[in-house]
Amino acid sequence: MSETSEIRKGLTGVVVDYTAISRVNPETNSLLYRGYPVPELAAHCSFEQVAYLLWHGELPTASELSDFQAAERARRALAPAVKAVIDLIPLTAHPMDVVRTAVSLIGASDPDAENSSRASNLDASLNLLAQLPAIVAYDQRRRRGQDLIPPRDDLDYSENFLYMAFGEVPAPAVVDAFRVSMVLYAEHSFNASTFTARVITSTLSDLYSAVTGAIGALKGPLHGGANEAVMHIFEEIGEAERAEEWLETALTEKRKIMGFGHRVYKSGDSRVPTMKASLDTLIEHYDRHDLLALYDTLETAMTERKRILPNLDYPSGPAYHLMGFDTAAFTPLFVASRITGWTAHIMEQLESNALIRPLSAYNGEDERHLTASSPA
Numbered sequence: 001m002s003e004t005s006e007i008r009k010g011l012t013g014v015v016v017d018y019t020a021i022s023r024v025n026p027e028t029n030s031l032l033y034r035g036y037p038v039p040e041l042a043a044h045c046s047f048e049q050v051a052y053l054l055w056h057g058e059l060p061t062a063s064e065l066s067d068f069q070a071a072e073r074a075r076r077a078l079a080p081a082v083k084a085v086i087d088l089i090p091l092t093a094h095p096m097d098v099v100r101t102a103v104s105l106i107g108a109s110d111p112d113a114e115n116s117s118r119a120s121n122l123d124a125s126l127n128l129l130a131q132l133p134a135i136v137a138y139d140q141r142r143r144r145g146q147d148l149i150p151p152r153d154d155l156d157y158s159e160n161f162l163y164m165a166f167g168e169v170p171a172p173a174v175v176d177a178f179r180v181s182m183v184l185y186a187e188h189s190f191n192a193s194t195f196t197a198r199v200i201t202s203t204l205s206d207l208y209s210a211v212t213g214a215i216g217a218l219k220g221p222l223h224g225g226a227n228e229a230v231m232h233i234f235e236e237i238g239e240a241e242r243a244e245e246w247l248e249t250a251l252t253e254k255r256k257i258m259g260f261g262h263r264v265y266k267s268g269d270s271r272v273p274t275m276k277a278s279l280d281t282l283i284e285h286y287d288r289h290d291l292l293a294l295y296d297t298l299e300t301a302m303t304e305r306k307r308i309l310p311n312l313d314y315p316s317g318p319a320y321h322l323m324g325f326d327t328a329a330f331t332p333l334f335v336a337s338r339i340t341g342w343t344a345h346i347m348e349q350l351e352s353n354a355l356i357r358p359l360s361a362y363n364g365e366d367e368r369h370l371t372a373s374s375p376a
């Protein structure tokens with residue numbers, strides 16, 4: 001075998017390991033979490049139930065759920081030290097940098113951070129799940145010149161998240177759309193950020209380091225950063241009537257159209273119909289048919305022109321916009337959900353670890369030697 005015969009740029013099509021956490025099936029455009037079709041989970045389960053499922057492999061019984069909810073509600077408050085550090089971060093920093101820094105600080109403050117037992121990692125995962133909403137909500141509020149809103153333990157995860165962000169629990173239709181987005185973003189096998197977390201874990205580094213690295217990977221616009229980028233292109237286009245012309249120019253300039261395409265799904269992202277239904281509800285609720293027209297026109301034009309279909313970030317970007325989130329907070333919302341999948345994968349990697357260390361094919365200078373005239 002030659003050194004280069006096996007190169008698969010971007011690891012396209014390479015199967016790296018087994019996972020029992022989720023199955024992405026591009027043949028059937030389907031996604032299973034621990035065997036359950038995700039549209040069923042999105043229709044019937046709370047985000048807390050899905051988090052428990054991803055971590056434990058089974059849905060919680062009534063008493064397990066009640067213990068889990070109580071533990072999550074008890075850990076929601078933003079630690080004063082985390083708030084103090086967030087307050088030091090300039091407003092010019094991207095909110096993903098704030099989330100990354102906050103997670104790193106939480107890890108550095110956890111005396112048990114180096115303990116990689118499953119019990120300790122489950123505890124750390126629950127801590128992050130419970131505290132990320134406060135981090136994301138507070139960062140958005142301080143950017144708006146608003147004060148921190150402490151959590152309420154009489155609200156479920158989704159209601160409390162929106163309450164901490166906006167100071168009130170919105171209409172049930174809005175809370176439900178938010179819950180659906182959290183369920184859909186939770187897990188997606190070996191995507192770039194999860195794989196990053198697994199690579200870091202494979203060196204036997206700690207959970208917080210793996211999550212911090214995953215946040216960095218998610219930030220990029222080819223991955224989680226696309227939900228925010230979708231809103232930027234909507235703003236650039238302005239109105240439905242301009243969408244076709246805008247697309248033509250963008251494609252001529254060889255721009256990537258954010259929110260379209262996927263490394264695994266080539267005939268549609270399994271999560272889009274569920275999120276689009278929630279977006280439709282929000283469009284009705286806020287009476288924003290202008291936004292729907294832009295959404296539909298760009299999707300139709302992109303499909304006709306390139307045969308490339310939307311991914312989950314396409315409907316979730318405008319959905320978060322309608323809920324009232326700032327565009328720069330969209331990818332942090334993705335973090336708040338994907339913490340469940342990342343940490344499930346970190347624990348799975350540890351259960352059957354092998355250092356992840358692929359090979360490279362060298363294409364630099366042939367061997368050469370220092371001479372009297374070399375700069376050294």
Ligand SMILES: CC(=O)SCCNC(=O)CCNC(=O)[C@H](O)C(C)(C)COP(=O)(O)OP(=O)(O)OC[C@H]1O[C@@H](n2cnc3c(N)ncnc32)[C@H](O)[C@@H]1OP(=O)(O)O
Nearest residue numbers: 221222223224226255256257258259260261262263311313
């Ligand atoms: C939750 C998530 O992370 S989902 C992904 C979110 N990311 C985005 O929405 C960013 C926009 N999309 C993309 O950049 C890509 O579709 C990716 C990175 C997601 C997947 O890319 P890959 O699997 O590497 O596909 P690849 O880049 O090989 O695309 C094949 C062809 O389609 C084109 N293409 C793919 N997606 C797009 C797009 N969004 N806009 C324009 N052209 C595209 C490529 O330019 C390429 O064309 P070529 O063969 O003429 O060079």
Ligand SMILES: O=C([O-])CC(=O)C(=O)O
Nearest residue numbers: 187188190191192263264
């Ligand atoms: O699977 C991927 O490559 C990206 C994605 O959709 C996700 O992480 O949700």
